[in-house]
Amino acid sequence: GAGVSQSPSNKVTEKGKDVELRCDPISGHTALYWYRQSLGQGLEFLIYFQGNSAPDKSGLPSDRFSAERTGGSVSTLTIQRTQQEDSAVYLCASSYDRAANTEAFFGQGTRLTVV
Amino acid sequence: LAKTTQPISMDSYEGQEVNITCSHNNIATNDYITWYQQFPSQGPRFIIQGYKTKVTNEVASLFIPADRKSSTLSLPRVSLSDTAVYYCLVVPSNSGYALNFGKGTSLLVTP
Known part of the structure; x- marks a missing residue:
């Protein structure tokens, strides 16, 4: 695709449920990053992928958070x-x-909205 | 890691030149200075990047003094559509990405 695509655009979930967020990077891009932005705040780094490997997971806030990347593409x-x-x-x-x-x-x- | 400091907010009228200065006193030798723009409900968008002296593109200019402890993003003749948050980042050469964007500078352009 022409740009980075994320899905879903909006997700409302109940407290205690699991959620999966998807990212389709630009084709051919080897590096992929996840950030989190709370209301009125700047971006907070979560994790970085180089290919399918995640050399830096230091930003993940707890063990409830995980990420993977397959085929050097979708995360x-x-x-x-x-x-x-x-x-x-x-x-x-x-x-x-x-x-x-x-x-x-x-x-x-x-x-993401957790209710 | 280099910490950046920039004004929380700025106001401008249409047609004026806007200069946003960012300080990064402990920038490392091979770090790059990068600016991003973010509109509401969108992801940040790259504006300009530099290492030293002056860089100009079709959107903005970036001025970096010799000591590199600060940088100034210059937006010529702003329009209402330039209302956005502007983030100054120091990107470490040994990692290649910014860990945190900070709160940026919220620019409001009015008629």
Whole structure:
């Protein structure tokens, strides 16, 4: 596709349920990132993928959060036993590689609301 | 990791030039300075990036002094559609990505 695609665009879930958020990066981009943005806040890094490997998971807030990437393409962020504080916009970005002078392209995000 | 400081908000009238300055006192030798723009309900969008001196593209200019401890994003002749949040990032060369975007500068352009 032309850009980074995220689905669903909106998700409302009950507290305690599991959710899966999907990211389709730009074709050929080896680096993929997940960020979280709470209302009125900046972006908070969650995890970085290079290919299918995740060299940096340091931003995942708890063991309820996990992510995988398959085929060097699609990535899924899973949140188990959701809590109200997980409510936020989850943003995915991809870049051609992870060099510091490489532009990252962001998706529109998934707005997660835990009720 | 280099910490950035930028104004929380700025106001401007249409047609004016807007300069947003960001300080990053502990920037490392090979770090890059990158600016992103974010509209409501959208993901951030890359605007411009530089290492030193001046960089200009069709959207903005980026001024970086010799000591690289600050940078200034310059938006010429802003329009209402430039109302957005602008993030200044220092991207470490050893990782290639920014860990946190901070709250950015919320720019409001009015007629």
